[in-house]
Amino acid sequence: MKTNAHKSLHSRIASHVRDIPRSGIRDFFDIVSSRDDVISLGVGEPDFVTPWHIREAAIKTLEQGITSYTPNLGLPSLRKEISGYVKKITGTTYNPDTEILIAVGVSEAMDLAVRALIEPGDEVLYHEPCYVSYSPVITFAHGIPVKVETTKENDFKLTREALEKKVSPKTKLLMLNYPTNPTGATLSREEINDIAEFAIDHDLIVLTDEIYGELSYDQPHISILETPGMRERTIYLHGFSKAWAMTGFRLGFSCAPPELTEAMMKIHQYTMLCAPILSQKAAIEALRNPEDDIATMRESYAVRRNYMHNAFLEIGIDCFLPGGAFYMFPDIGKFHLSSHEFAMKLLEEENVALVPGTAFGECGEGSVRCCYATALDDIKEAMIRIARFVRRL
Amino acid sequence: MNELLKLLKNNAKESPENLAKLLGIPVDEVTRRIAEYEKDGIIQGYQAVINEDKLDGAPVTAAIEVRLTAEREGGFNRVAERISRFPEVRSAFLMSGGYDLLLFVSGNTLHEVASFVSEKLSTLSGVVGTGTHFMLKTYKRNDVLMHIPDENERPQISP
Numbered sequence: 160m161k162t163n164a165h166k167s168l169h170s171r172i173a174s175h176v177r178d179i180p181r182s183g184i185r186d187f188f189d190i191v192s193s194r195d196d197v198i199s200l201g202v203g204e205p206d207f208v209t210p211w212h213i214r215e216a217a218i219k220t221l222e223q224g225i226t227s228y229t230p231n232l233g234l235p236s237l238r239k240e241i242s243g244y245v246k247k248i249t250g251t252t253y254n255p256d257t258e259i260l261i262a263v264g265v266s267e268a269m270d271l272a273v274r275a276l277i278e279p280g281d282e283v284l285y286h287e288p289c290y291v292s293y294s295p296v297i298t299f300a301h302g303i304p305v306k307v308e309t310t311k312e313n314d315f316k317l318t319r320e321a322l323e324k325k326v327s328p329k330t331k332l333l334m335l336n337y338p339t340n341p342t343g344a345t346l347s348r349e350e351i352n353d354i355a356e357f358a359i360d361h362d363l364i365v366l367t368d369e370i371y372g373e374l375s376y377d378q379p380h381i382s383i384l385e386t387p388g389m390r391e392r393t394i395y396l397h398g399f400s401k402a403w404a405m406t407g408f409r410l411g412f413s414c415a416p417p418e419l420t421e422a423m424m425k426i427h428q429y430t431m432l433c434a435p436i437l438s439q440k441a442a443i444e445a446l447r448n449p450e451d452d453i454a455t456m457r458e459s460y461a462v463r464r465n466y467m468h469n470a471f472l473e474i475g476i477d478c479f480l481p482g483g484a485f486y487m488f489p490d491i492g493k494f495h496l497s498s499h500e501f502a503m504k505l506l507e508e509e510n511v512a513l514v515p516g517t518a519f520g521e522c523g524e525g526s527v528r529c530c531y532a533t534a535l536d537d538i539k540e541a542m543i544r545i546a547r548f549v550r551r552l
Numbered sequence: 553m554n555e556l557l558k559l560l561k562n563n564a565k566e567s568p569e570n571l572a573k574l575l576g577i578p579v580d581e582v583t584r585r586i587a588e589y590e591k592d593g594i595i596q597g598y599q600a601v602i603n604e605d606k607l608d609g610a611p612v613t614a615a616i617e618v619r620l621t622a623e624r625e626g627g628f629n630r631v632a633e634r635i636s637r638f639p640e641v642r643s644a645f646l647m648s649g650g651y652d653l654l655l656f657v658s659g660n661t662l663h664e665v666a667s668f669v670s671e672k673l674s675t676l677s678g679v680v681g682t683g684t685h686f687m688l689k690t691y692k693r694n695d696v697l698m699h700i701p702d703e704n705e706r707p708q709i710s711p
Contacts, residue, residue: 182711184709184710184711187709188707188708188709188710191708191709192707192708192709197708199708199709201708201709201710202706202707202708202709202710203710203711204706204710290711291711292711340711458555458558462555462559462574462575463574465573465574465575465576466570466573466574469573469576470573512708512709514709518711535563535574539570
């Protein structure tokens with residue numbers, strides 16, 4: 160009887176949800192969690208704690224008893240700060256009253272944007288390897304995810320040529336994430352302009368997730384908003400998790416023309432109501448008193464990036480030098496193991512955890528993601544162990 | 553402060569090879585620059601950051617405020633430099649505000665520090681008055697927190 164009930168429950172789950180496979184990252188996470196003394200290069204967040212002045216602002220908020228809801232769009236004072244900040248980093252002005260929405264992380268903002276735009280059968284272009292949620296979010300909205308593969312030969316850059324092969328009359332939306340999780344890839348102004356031109360020629364909306372924008376090392380980040388003609392067709396997503404080390408605060412935002420913001424707000428107000436006030440207050444402090452938070456963390460990531468990159472080259476593992484984020488995506492193809500096998504074997508034999516490239520799309524096969532937002536001593540030890548491991552392969 | 557100095561300030565034991573990897577520059581350049589810093593007195597020395605509270609027979613340290621009379625020539629310098637020479641004085645700073653010198657003085661016992669103040673420091677000509685504050689516990693020294701942080705439940709794998 161029990162078995163039947165179980166089956167029937169499974170069959171009652173909506174098919175488009177049921178058919179999405181369990182995240183590869185979650186399976187791997189379960190295995191890693193069951194072991195002791197693992198050195199992990201597998202995280203997707205800063206190893207810094209949130210800067211003290213921001214934490215202190217959150218504490219003060221609690222002390223003052225500020226624990227209420229906020230307006231659906233978010234605190235007006237925070238939206239005003241965001242408007243100023245986005246103007247500073249992209250040159251684009253957004254009206255804080257009608258064009259900015261505070262969400263529970265970029266993840267929520269992305270879900271809102273996709274749900275606000277996509278009707279069943281609409282196609283959405285996105286580049287792979289990419290953050291794990293892109294394709295599922297499209298599927299949950301009954302859209303059709305159309306992946307555009309990027310390759311290590313081209314430093315994981317998205318090109319107009321590759322996009323032209325996948326665009327169709329049903330394409331409505333193009334999703335971008337540069338600098339990219341998991342590859343650390345970045346784009347130059349010319350490369351961004353090409354993509355912008357493609358979007359304009361095909362009359363697409365662009366959803367650009369620029370959460371790693373501040374973490375660009377070799378040249379300042381260039382937003383697609385800077386290309387003329389993009390503001391009116393772009394939903395710009397950003398948040399506090401990475402640059403301000405505030406992952407647990409769960410706070411992101413979108414900037415988009417009023418019609419799009421209003422549509423996203425409709426979903427947000429009925430499903431989330433508002434982002435937590437504590438996080439919003441902390442974010443105001445982050446933007447008002449930037450101190451040297453971001454610069455200090457960026458410098459620290461930059462030296463660790465150099466170290467890990469040089470160490471991979473020394474070991475004889477081919478690895479492109481990522482221009483942004485805090486991930487390295489080395490090529491382990493020459494060892495004739497799948498990226499999952501490589502990661503499992505490395506974990507079992509040397510207790511180092513990294514994430515198989517296939518967790519970020521099939522074209523991640525042959526690579527693994529290593530996060531260098533990890534204590535330097537751990538990176539050093541991990542690289543010694545990886546060197547020892549590959550010598551045996 | 554440049555990147556190399558920051559890295560050394562954070563960990564003076566970092567090897568030239570590792571520093572070269574971190575900065576993406578040749579090892580030769582690292583050793584050459586460190587030698588220059590040492591020669592120019594920009595790097596004055598290398599010390600371990602020790603949590604003295606954990607030592608058996610930990611030394612007693614006091615922060616001592618000293619008021620001085622300035623001399624016509626050299627102001628506070630002559631007497632301040634003289635005070636700095638005492639091995640008991642571990643750090644000495646000229647201060648703005650209600651007193652002139654701030655000293656950090658260590659001894660094996662409370663009595664030793666007290667004797668230093670009453671017998672050596674107070675009796676110097678130029679010293680007008682002192683105020684002694686014994687340090688009870690160290691929470692942070694040279695940017696390093698001395699207590700062990702709470703266990704963090706950060707997941708080992710995340711997207």
